[in-house]
Amino acid sequence: MATETLTLGKALNTGLRRALENDPKVVIMGEDVGKLGGVFRITDGLQKDFGENRVIDTPLAESGIIGTAVGLAIRGYRPVCEIQFDGFVYPAYDQIVSQVAKMHYRSRGKVKLPIVIRIPFGGGIGAVEHHSESPEAYFAHTAGLKVVSCASPQDAYWMIQQAIASDDPIVFMEPKRRYWEKGPVELDAPLTGAYPLHSARVVRPGSDATVLAYGPMVRTALDAATAAAEDGRDLEVIDLRSLSPLDLGVVYESVRRTGRCVVVHEAPSNLGLGAEVAARITEECFYSLESPVLRVTGFDTPYPAARLEEEYLPDLDRVLDAVDRAFGW
Amino acid sequence: MATETLTLGKALNTGLRRALENDPKVVIMGEDVGKLGGVFRITDGLQKDFGENRVIDTPLAESGIIGTAVGLAIRGYRPVCEIQFDGFVYPAYDQIVSQVAKMHYRSRGKVKLPIVIRIPFGGGIGAVEHHSESPEAYFAHTAGLKVVSCASPQDAYWMIQQAIASDDPIVFMEPKRRYWEKGPVELDAPLTGAYPLHSARVVRPGSDATVLAYGPMVRTALDAATAAAEDGRDLEVIDLRSLSPLDLGVVYESVRRTGRCVVVHEAPSNLGLGAEVAARITEECFYSLESPVLRVTGFDTPYPAARLEEEYLPDLDRVLDAVDRAFGW
Amino acid sequence: MAKGDRGTTTRGRQTTARPRGPKAAGGNEPELVQLLTPEGERVEKVTGPDGTEYTVDFTDEEYRGLYRDLVIVRKLDAEATALQRQGELGIWASLLGQEAAQVGSGRALRPQDMAFPTYREHGVLYCRGIDPIMPLGLFRGVDQGGWDPNEFKFNMYTIVIGAQTLHATGYAMGVTMDGKTGGDDGEAVIAYFGDGATSQGDVNEAFVWAGVFNAPMVFFCQNNQYAISEPLERQTRIPLYQRAAGFGFPGIRVDGNDVLATYAVTRAALDSARHGQGPTLIEAYTYRMGAHTTSDDPTRYRIASEVEAWQAKDPIARVRAFIEKQQIADADFFAEIDEQARREAVDLRERVLAMPDPQPDTLFDHVYPNGSPLLDAQRDQFSRYLESFEGSAH
Amino acid sequence: MAKGDRGTTTRGRQTTARPRGPKAAGGNEPELVQLLTPEGERVEKVTGPDGTEYTVDFTDEEYRGLYRDLVIVRKLDAEATALQRQGELGIWASLLGQEAAQVGSGRALRPQDMAFPTYREHGVLYCRGIDPIMPLGLFRGVDQGGWDPNEFKFNMYTIVIGAQTLHATGYAMGVTMDGKTGGDDGEAVIAYFGDGATSQGDVNEAFVWAGVFNAPMVFFCQNNQYAISEPLERQTRIPLYQRAAGFGFPGIRVDGNDVLATYAVTRAALDSARHGQGPTLIEAYTYRMGAHTTSDDPTRYRIASEVEAWQAKDPIARVRAFIEKQQIADADFFAEIDEQARREAVDLRERVLAMPDPQPDTLFDHVYPNGSPLLDAQRDQFSRYLESFEGSAH
Numbered sequence A, B: 001m002a003t004e005t006l007t008l009g010k011a012l013n014t015g016l017r018r019a020l021e022n023d024p025k026v027v028i029m030g031e032d033v034g035k036l037g038g039v040f041r042i043t044d045g046l047q048k049d050f051g052e053n054r055v056i057d058t059p060l061a062e063s064g065i066i067g068t069a070v071g072l073a074i075r076g077y078r079p080v081c082e083i084q085f086d087g088f089v090y091p092a093y094d095q096i097v098s099q100v101a102k103m104h105y106r107s108r109g110k111v112k113l114p115i116v117i118r119i120p121f122g123g124g125i126g127a128v129e130h131h132s133e134s135p136e137a138y139f140a141h142t143a144g145l146k147v148v149s150c151a152s153p154q155d156a157y158w159m160i161q162q163a164i165a166s167d168d169p170i171v172f173m174e175p176k177r178r179y180w181e182k183g184p185v186e187l188d189a190p191l192t193g194a195y196p197l198h199s200a201r202v203v204r205p206g207s208d209a210t211v212l213a214y215g216p217m218v219r220t221a222l223d224a225a226t227a228a229a230e231d232g233r234d235l236e237v238i239d240l241r242s243l244s245p246l247d248l249g250v251v252y253e254s255v256r257r258t259g260r261c262v263v264v265h266e267a268p269s270n271l272g273l274g275a276e277v278a279a280r281i282t283e284e285c286f287y288s289l290e291s292p293v294l295r296v297t298g299f300d301t302p303y304p305a306a307r308l309e310e311e312y313l314p315d316l317d318r319v320l321d322a323v324d325r326a327f328g329w
Numbered sequence C, D: 001m002a003k004g005d006r007g008t009t010t011r012g013r014q015t016t017a018r019p020r021g022p023k024a025a026g027g028n029e030p031e032l033v034q035l036l037t038p039e040g041e042r043v044e045k046v047t048g049p050d051g052t053e054y055t056v057d058f059t060d061e062e063y064r065g066l067y068r069d070l071v072i073v074r075k076l077d078a079e080a081t082a083l084q085r086q087g088e089l090g091i092w093a094s095l096l097g098q099e100a101a102q103v104g105s106g107r108a109l110r111p112q113d114m115a116f117p118t119y120r121e122h123g124v125l126y127c128r129g130i131d132p133i134m135p136l137g138l139f140r141g142v143d144q145g146g147w148d149p150n151e152f153k154f155n156m157y158t159i160v161i162g163a164q165t166l167h168a169t170g171y172a173m174g175v176t177m178d179g180k181t182g183g184d185d186g187e188a189v190i191a192y193f194g195d196g197a198t199s200q201g202d203v204n205e206a207f208v209w210a211g212v213f214n215a216p217m218v219f220f221c222q223n224n225q226y227a228i229s230e231p232l233e234r235q236t237r238i239p240l241y242q243r244a245a246g247f248g249f250p251g252i253r254v255d256g257n258d259v260l261a262t263y264a265v266t267r268a269a270l271d272s273a274r275h276g277q278g279p280t281l282i283e284a285y286t287y288r289m290g291a292h293t294t295s296d297d298p299t300r301y302r303i304a305s306e307v308e309a310w311q312a313k314d315p316i317a318r319v320r321a322f323i324e325k326q327q328i329a330d331a332d333f334f335a336e337i338d339e340q341a342r343r344e345a346v347d348l349r350e351r352v353l354a355m356p357d358p359q360p361d362t363l364f365d366h367v368y369p370n371g372s373p374l375l376d377a378q379r380d381q382f383s384r385y386l387e388s389f390e391g392s393a394h
């Protein structure tokens, strides 16, 4: 089994390449995905190898990208759409929530739209506004869409291929600030053997409290767990991976053991994923909870100027502070 | 004090008329708001009396409606934009979340955008798809926007005027299926004396359990309370009114008394308002809760065909069922 | 501003029979392609600005066929309106007045062509050979009017204004990618939309895309003069077909009440597309004779005399006048068609009334091809909830 | 498709000095308005298709002033690029190559006019008399580049492509509603955007709106040939200025590397707008000499020879050549300008380095004019959280 060390970005690139190889109906489309290989180089080299009909530089219009992808999907293609940055998905919002999400239902199952919408998301890269947003809750609240996020190179490699192979329309959230982080990737393992796409996973077992995260915050949660261990606290970290539908079985099991739960995300608190997770955990684990589920999130402000993002974004200290509060409840 | 019996729709119409009278900078804009008076007649007669510069029939393009409203607001106007139906707000989503919501913050307070976006929302009118959506969570999750919903003619009359008078950008959710319901409206009471815009309100005091609702579901909750009273259960019903920011002080106070809480909305459960409300109540009233906060909501499907909406929408029985479950926890 | 008028202009033959745009604004409306006058006079052919000759060469049988289509389409539409009035449909979007635009373009489609309708293309649907009951589930509220677009070469109705034009464009890009253009058997795509829709970003993005990718498609705009209550002037200050010039492909205005001209112009544009010549915008100049939908009250925003003026341009009367003048059918024929239309309407009515209500728990079906545990749980909970009423007085 | 080319065409005088569009596709690019050749030759005047005569009548002092603007704008831009390279800015969007388009249009604005920029209009901002430090907070990340648009008659930078064109249109509608058009003191509005932006729904909706409401505005498109890596062909198959024809207002292409022509054409369009004549689209044909932003690597998608060809059309060199030929300035003048530019750049640098970092809790400021209890609570909690570290080793 060939295990290579890849960055998360390169793992995505390799996963996309596999998808293009394995299915001639897969097409990649978006702004600057061709010669440039995307502003993050996730599609680097793909147009050169697969041609302009498989990797399509589109006009600069997001609604057009998703809207034409719908038509291509009706025609039998499997479009993988790149949205250049999180903050630029909104012009496509109508096509996503009113068309992509609803067409299968509207047609009583007769139309399938196997579209993947890739969105580099989240902050921490010192960018100007609109380049650091976390819009996942908008999509997770939308029935008819599935939403996933990868946090490691291995997951990136598998999950992007699983998403493309799935007939469900999937919003694929990529933790842009982790694009450059490296990890081992088993390149030749069969996709069928991969961890299921819509499943959460314990990425660090622990017994004292449960920390939930996804995408860029998984690393933060793991770092917090390492720090907590020094203080003698054993945190269990779960990577949610699937944001819609949420896979909370493993979470309930964990919280019933630990009695305390902290959920971490960059998106604002109000109606962020943490709200749903907290509401459901409370319902399912009501008598096991020693303290309410606490949320460590971005604040309910627009994403701030770059020099304030360290304050805005959840970090190790804020996670530990919440864990402390859970213990002090 | 002149108290008249008005439908909720007429109360809105009268409130808009007052706003146009009181401030020459107020303009109404949208599709068919002129001669037709809007498809629900909420702007009936206003163009005739205030002219085409104050009540503007716009081209058929929602992004254009909101985008030009931003420019008008920069110029000093106070645009009140009508979105014809809930399902047609999405083409304007980018302008709403990236421009309307962020410009005040971006400008460090130097730009104010006193824009009101009126959206008739919710189901129950037997309509075809896209005409019965409940998109409020999308806006409530968006920092920089405020979101309110009225449930009675009196509130409709006051709240629309308060929203227009406010310098905050406000998404104003109108319970379309209640447009024809009548109630008393004090027309001459000064706006300054009105119940504050961003405050929840107990609309039926009770002691056994707390039921939270807003917009069209307030009536449903009240009906449930009436039915419960027959069974000897005394439900407190609170109209949330302000969906963002939520005003939960009165809710906490109530739940601490009752120990049980049910939250009702038409929007899908997953990441609906109920999730946020449940998460916060749990955090604030952890030791008072006899059961978890339960949610009675639309299901996590696209809004269904009209003949299934009775099943889809929360009704009296489903509210009572949840109350029962709360007592049986 | 005269400059704007220098876009692509349709200059047909200068026959006195062909009128100027019926609703001439300031008298400078462009000419439209017309092959059959309101009086039923045949114009032999019209030469477009690029030299294309528009004409039709129908057999008597074909002329009678078009007449039959027009009458049946109108009759079924009237039946649907009646069904709505009787409470059997929730709402209906009538095509009254637009029969020629729809039958002309619908009959111009070849079997391999794909159509993307709005919510009003009942006539096109009929011409595709689709059972007219199919979209009625949507309007009755028993379902959302779903079918397999590829089976019928006719997409589902789209209610969000303009969205389908991008779907059509994407589909047409797929046609090119599949190598299915270039010959007589090439595939073409037609996207329907209204005058109001031309203001939507999506429609203009579709124009951008179609131009850039030279998509094999026809943008078919039925300019019925209104977007609900708003007259054309709220969407544009120049004729709509000229929009195409801004995106680098031809635009042409056709008399949308003339089934022959609509057929000829649409057929030519489709054939151009299937041969790889790229997109065309057709503005079918017509009029919505009825309300926007059965929920609408047009007396609030337009005057009776305007409607009457258009009555004189009725799309069916002129074909009948032509057939009578040409003596290619006798009175029996017309009676027979009316009878056929009546029978089809009765049949439609009966089947609408027999449409079963959906089962409650179908609510949860088909949200995702691969399902969702969240929905499974909600479905289970809902079933248990429904069961709790069984045997109770509820 | 030849028809698309029949839109509004700019036909200037047929002087041999005026070249065809530098990047002629298939040799049928339209002419552009040019008043100063790359060699520094003055073209006296150019007559547009609607008879408008484009010319300038500057004093020597004014010519020198334009040269000064161009040099300083380029120098400040270079300084910002340098600051980014040294880690003092997070990113920079350079205007290199587009100085004439920006100074020409910026100087054409009258004091009462309002401008809506993208993220690249540093040159226009300079011409408005705004301290060039103002937008640098955005690129340094200490703030989001906020100011009062009405104070400076210059809106904040907009990053979401095309969004500002609708804001400009709404503002222009407000101008009309305020009765501020019709005379020489009328107000006009200018909206800046790029070639890529023309594909966005918003920009096309702005065209619709501007046409329908006859908005007093100028759409100023800097066609710098690229949208990041994508060449113009990804956005359109015809010249961009022709887009306007589809919406019923004039479009014109100007040599965007010619400050005189850009000035003349913009001034005429603004004056037309302020007099109530409605909108104009100007396509300033230019070239982005540098990277899209400092994050970009243009060698991945374009060849050196293309850049070199444009080098020969440099917007500053030709003004200098003209001034020298006309002998309206001596060597001292040029040295003095360079020195002034250097001083302003040094000053800018110093002030950038001195920009204070924002206080952590300003994070919570100005989310809403009327505040929010939720934010108050978050701010309080955050303050307590920060205090918990005080005195600790953290």
Ligand SMILES: Cc1ncc(C[n+]2csc(CCOP(=O)(O)OP(=O)(O)O)c2C)c(N)n1
Pocket (backbone or CB within 6 Å): B031, B060, B062, B084, B088, B091, C120, C159, C160, C161, C193, C194, C195, C196, C197, C198, C224, C226, C227, C228, C288, C292
């Ligand atoms: C995005 C969107 N906005 C608003 C509506 C509501 N609406 C339905 S039909 C209509 C008018 C459409 O006019 P036009 O495009 O001319 O088509 P017509 O109905 O005349 O055939 C409007 C505004 C909608 N369906 N979608």
Ligand SMILES: Cc1ncc(C[n+]2csc(CCOP(=O)(O)OP(=O)(O)O)c2C)c(N)n1
Pocket (backbone or CB within 6 Å): A031, A060, A062, A084, A088, A091, D120, D159, D160, D161, D193, D194, D195, D196, D197, D198, D224, D226, D227, D228, D288, D292
């Ligand atoms: C809606 C949106 N989509 C994508 C982007 C990312 N982006 C920033 S600049 C740019 C290219 C813009 O090209 P153009 O309009 O030609 O302007 P230029 O940068 O060349 O001046 C893109 C795609 C964005 N800012 N906004």
Ligand SMILES: [Mg+2]
Pocket (backbone or CB within 6 Å): C194, C195, C196, C222, C223, C224, C225, C226, C227, C228
């Ligand atoms: Mg219409």
Ligand SMILES: [Mg+2]
Pocket (backbone or CB within 6 Å): D194, D195, D196, D222, D223, D224, D225, D226, D227, D228
């Ligand atoms: Mg560009």
